[in-house]
Amino acid sequence: MSGTSTKTLNILANALARSVNKQKRDKKTRAGVLALAAPVPPDWWNGDTNFAGLVPREDQEKDMTILIAKWDNSALDNEIDTLLFQWRPLNSGNWQPAQNAISLPGPLDPSQFPMPLTLNKSNFATEGTFELRYQVTIDVGTTTDSDTATFIIDKTPPNNNQSPTAPTFPDPIVVSDGITQEYLTTNGGVLIEIPIYQDQRLGDSLQIYVHNAGTSPTNPIYEGEMDGNRQIKIPSAAFAGLRDGLIYVSYRLVDKVGNLGGGSNNATAGLFIEPLPDVLAAPTVPIIKGDNVLNLDDVLLGTSSLVEIEPYKNALEGDTVVLTWGTATHKVRHVVSDVLDKIVLNVGYENTLAPAYGAATGVLPTTVSYVVERGNKTFPSDTATIDVDFFVPGPENPDRPDPINVNLPRVKVRGTGANPEDDVLNEDDAGLPVEVTVDLYAPIGPDEEMILYWAAVENDVGTFSPVQGTPGDPYTFTVPWDRIKDLPSGIAVPVFYTVGRADGTGNVESCVPTLVDVSAALPIKLSEPEFPDAGVASDGSLILNCTSFIGPDQLVNVRIPPNTLLKGGETLSFEWQCYTDKLGQSPAGTLQEFDKLITADQAANGFEFTVRPFADYIVPVGRNGSVTLKYVSDTTPPMQGEVLIRAAAQDAAGVCTPNPRVGLRSGGCGC
Structure with missing residues (x-):
């Protein structure tokens, strides 16, 4: 037993002596033979009989040292006593050897006693009450049992290992007004009361924790037993360093053995050490626009x-x-x-x-x-x-505040040419009114209006105000060609309407746009041609005049700006038409046509070319006319660029004479 300290052995020996003397005083016999003294486990509680045999939690993980007193009728010379140390759970019928039997030749050496024996910790891995004894078999073959000793292994925390109920604050001022510095100064802390819990036993104690909401408790601010009123005072110092606001108070129960229970539910209180909030101005909603x-x-x-x-x-x-x-x-x-x-x-x-x-x-x-x-x-x-104001006329919008209402009927677009199609404008629809038909929404309220848009909300092309009629009946907007001819073209131009109040106030919602193919009737716009050498007329407008024509052949320089819609490899077909009036309404001369195959660089950066002869491209405009230059791509759908510019082939003396400037711009002749 070299692992057992002298101090421990002395304590055990004293306990053994007390036990042997008590047994002798009691004169206990078994079948007329004086019983052997019971084995003696450690005295963990300094003789406090309230906790006799109760093994502390930390000792439950260690081997237990047991002392055996020397028995009176021990072996003589040439005799052998055999000692068998045993244990069993209380009320079990079977004793089990705690270690191998020990042979002790006589005469026994008194210095070997009290004899320390070891009870391995594996024998009490589970909780319960256990008995110890030993047997001595002497040389003549008789076996005598010792009296029994008991010990208790308790591994269950108080309250049957369930989280106990939250503590309470006996002082109603803490509940109603919270904990202030004045309160702490006056009372020296805060009382809490522990509710009754299951299986409360003598020796139970507790740990108390105080912490802010949103944090976890760390070290207890108090450890010990509660008083007879089940109350404990949390000292004022425990609240130092806590943030004002909601605080939590909880506890953990600890039994005499040292089993630590789970945390209780929290009691809450307000902590108000710092000055309180003051002067709370009304909130603002700055996102509101100018209509308030x-x-x-x-x-x-x-x-x-x-x-x-x-x-x-x-x-x-x-x-x-x-x-x-x-x-x-x-x-x-x-x-x-x-x-x-x-x-x-x-x-x-x-x-x-x-x-x-x-x-x-x-x-x-x-x-x-x-x-x-x-x-x-x-x-x-x-x-x-x-x-x-969140009101919007028309049917309920399941996606509000999204302004597109899937429950508003969609429009159907048709041209008025010879072969109209739904949601397509053909070449023979160009120049004619367009009909946009929609079934009226439900419900229709008073003083509501529908506004029709083409391509974007910047382009309103029709209004129905106030909306009148029966929900579900068709209503047709007739859109003049001039309202859309200069708007964007493509194979998916959105056409839609909004519903709102007729006075223009409040909210509006739109139907899901109908995508219309107008590429055949309204070619997609390319960049407008430019004339780098154009002059300026007396009214400030650009003009091709005598100073604009270059060199002895009186060439006209043309620039096509960059076109991101073109990629290179397209053929552009150009048309040049002269007019004798400034507005391009009286054609003159012969329509001039030519093609150009462009490169990717020309599409991305633009390019220049010249046109001639002067007699065909300029002279027909006369004294004060104009020219249109149009170009169209060979793509599907086709794309088109166009410009109208004033032009004059004469000055005060007559037909323009060649300009003294010479030289050509890059690009050469385009004709």
Whole structure:
């Protein structure tokens, strides 16, 4: 037993002596033979009989040293006593050897006693009450049992290892007003009371923790037993370093053995050491436009920064700002992380704005306010009143505030040429009115209007105001050709309408656009041709005049700017037409036509060329006419660029004479 300290052996020997003397006094016999003294386990509690045999938690993981007293009728010379150390769970019928039997030749040496024996820790891996004894078999073959000793292995924490109920605050002032510096100074701390828990036993103690909300408890601020009233005072120092606001108080039960139970539920209280929030100005909604009404366009700009709150006096990190918008039951919460920063709140449309507006059909004054929560106290702000208008005529929009309403009927576009098609404008539709038909939406309210748009919201091409008729009946917008002829072309030009109030106020929504192929009737626009040598007429307009024609052949320089719609490899077909009037309405001379195959560089950077002869390209315009230059690509669909420029083939003396300037620009003759 070299691993057992002298101090431990002395303690065990004293315990053994007390046990042997007691047994002798009691004169206990078994079948007329004096019983052997019981084995003696360690005395862990200094003789306190309330805890006799109870093994401390840390010793449950160690081998146990047991002492055996020398028995009176021990072996003589040439005799051998055999010692067998045994153990068993209480009330079990079977004793089990704790170690191998020990042969002890006589006479026994008194210095070997009390004899230390080892009970391996594996024998009490589970909890319960256990018995110990030993047997001595003497040389004549008789076996005598010792009295028994018991020990207890308890591995179950108090309250049956369940989290206990939260502590309470006996003083109602703590619950109602919170913990202030004045309260701590006056009372020296804060009392808590521990509720009754299951299987409470003598020797139970507890650990108490105090911490802020959002943090985890670390070291206990108190360890010990509670008084007869089940109360403990948390000292004032325990609150030092905690952040003002909500604090949590919890505890863990510890039994005499040292089994540590789980954390209790938290008791909460407010801690108010610092100055309280003061002067809470009303919130603002800066996203509102110049009409001072919050509408769906404002919401689309972004609800993530809808409401702003200025920093308030005595703010603390950890304060919670709770916004109330109108009658909304879903409140917006924000935890303050920087007391100097403006607070910006995200107020959701679906969960807050729309429910607060409800079924209103016009401007609804809506109150907006907030409170600052610190601990269990709230501090209200001033209230702002915001005018809100989310009403939109027409059917319910499942995607609101998205301005496209899938429940609005879509339009159907048809030309009025010889062979009209749905949502296609053919070449024979060019120059003629276009019919856009739509089934009227439901419900139709008073003073509503429909505005028809072509290609973009900048191009309104028809209005129906006020909307009248029966929902579901067709209504046709007739769009003059001049309203769309200069608008963008392509195979997917969007055509749609909006529904709103006839006075132009409030919100509008549009139908899903119908994509129309207008490429055959309205070629896609290419860059407008330019004339680098154009002069300026007396009215400030550009003009091809006598100073514009270069060299002895009186060439005309033309520049085609870059065209991102072209990639290179296309053939461009050019048409040059002279007119005798400035507006290009009286053709003169012969239409001049030529083609150019362009490169990728020319498409990306533009290119120049010259046209001639002067007699065919300029002379027909006369004294004060004009020229159109048009070019069309061979792509599908075709793309077109065009320009009209004033032109004059004469000056005061007659037909222009050759310009003294000579030389050609790069590009050569295009004709």
